[in-house]
Amino acid sequence: MKKWINENVVLIVGLGLMGGSYARGLKKLGYRVNAIDSNPDSIEYALSQGWIDAGTDAPTKEFIGQADAVIFALYPKKLMEWIEQYQDAFQPGIYISDVTGIKGSIVYDIQKNLRKDVEYIPAHPIAGREKSGVQYADPSVFHDANYIITPTEQNTKEAVRWCEQLARLLGFRTVTVMSPEEHDEMIGYVSQLTHCIAVSLMTCKDIEHLCDYTGDSFRDLTRIANINDEMWSELFLMNKEALLCQMEGFIREITDLKEMIANEEKEEIRKKMRLSTKRREAFDR
């Protein structure tokens, strides 16, 4: 399969918030959508909503072999295990892709261990919600969002184009191609560090009736403190070096600001604020 053709069967592996959002989005576009999830309730729910055409918690070779393309929405380690266990069932010549939030620590391993007649093109949709579970699936989270493709030297131009087209079909606004390493540094900053900050802000002080004293700023900064601990702890540890580097940079910066306040260096503080204002205005749409 080298193009997205409406008759294609797309298999979603992992039917949670993201997998479910892909399923709903692709179904709406006219594709036949099959799904696999270890939880039969998730499959049943998606079937009852008409979000998938068929699904199972016990995939057969035949079921997997129907797929003209596969999108993985599993946690990183499960993704690698799944491919190892089931790759023999893939139709020859298909593309497979994913939604995983870390790249360097999985992409090369997967490509090395994958059958040579199947191409894995790694992708990361920068979209989501602070809820988990297929019941919260909603393809509108992709609208106007960012999408990153992280090919290696093993990937073909055709697969990159195919993956970009998937993103466009689903409504993503900006599609960027970069290396797995660049991705991990970037995501360590814009996503993982922000989650570390939100969690730390929420846990550093215990206040009764907190909601009686907060304004929008505190609510905004802690929205993502409501966090899926299983998924995010795995993502943090699988991107450990890049994340630690970003955390160090941030801790250095806020410690600098603290010193400026301690020394009452008003002009320096204002300079920093003007820089943050300028940068925030520039990227705000």
Added chain:
Amino acid sequence: MKKWINENVVLIVGLGLMGGSYARGLKKLGYRVNAIDSNPDSIEYALSQGWIDAGTDAPTKEFIGQADAVIFALYPKKLMEWIEQYQDAFQPGIYISDVTGIKGSIVYDIQKNLRKDVEYIPAHPIAGREKSGVQYADPSVFHDANYIITPTEQNTKEAVRWCEQLARLLGFRTVTVMSPEEHDEMIGYVSQLTHCIAVSLMTCKDIEHLCDYTGDSFRDLTRIANINDEMWSELFLMNKEALLCQMEGFIREITDLKEMIANEEKEEIRKKMRLSTKRREAFDR
């Protein structure tokens, strides 16, 4: 004046975002609203919008003397200077209040230097926007927001009740009474620390085309990185000790989390995430 009576003349001193929002809110409620601002354009704009009944950038004794109540929406130092310069013009027996975001470093000084026949009852509405200027004034920011009154031993119960009634009239949801010191600790945490975090997150790394890689989490955490440097640097320095203490607590906490990640203490990381999730859910409305 011991009650909010519709015929009352309320004087707003400082017609920016907050002063303007008070003016619009009070005007809608039927009060006569006068305003003073050093910028004649702000006065002219509010007059043209019908948000105030009269205004001036050069207040006379007579103009100030019309007020049955005064709300100050000035930066802290200007507030103290203004009262010192103009307090002789106040009508005897009135209440004056404010919107200042720090309390301990101004409240006692103002009360000490104020005429004994005028009562200053300190207040802090936890509301605002990341924009400044009267043109962004909007009393709907008060709807469902929090309001803190910080009386001292000098204040009467009547003044506290009067101030609470003002908050209720303007649509605030929760009104809390606490000491200036408790206020400053709380605000150091929920407001000032969050602004320090947002600024530091925005300034700690310089990335071209940043908006092509960000998701909602980064956008939420940096919304307030667009900051009024004049006002916030003054607020930070006037609440220096309390803010430094909150910054230290947060830096300690995120450094702990960094160590856990470095040491791959997955269970400890997950425990912290579950705590942050529980706390965030509890205060989320």
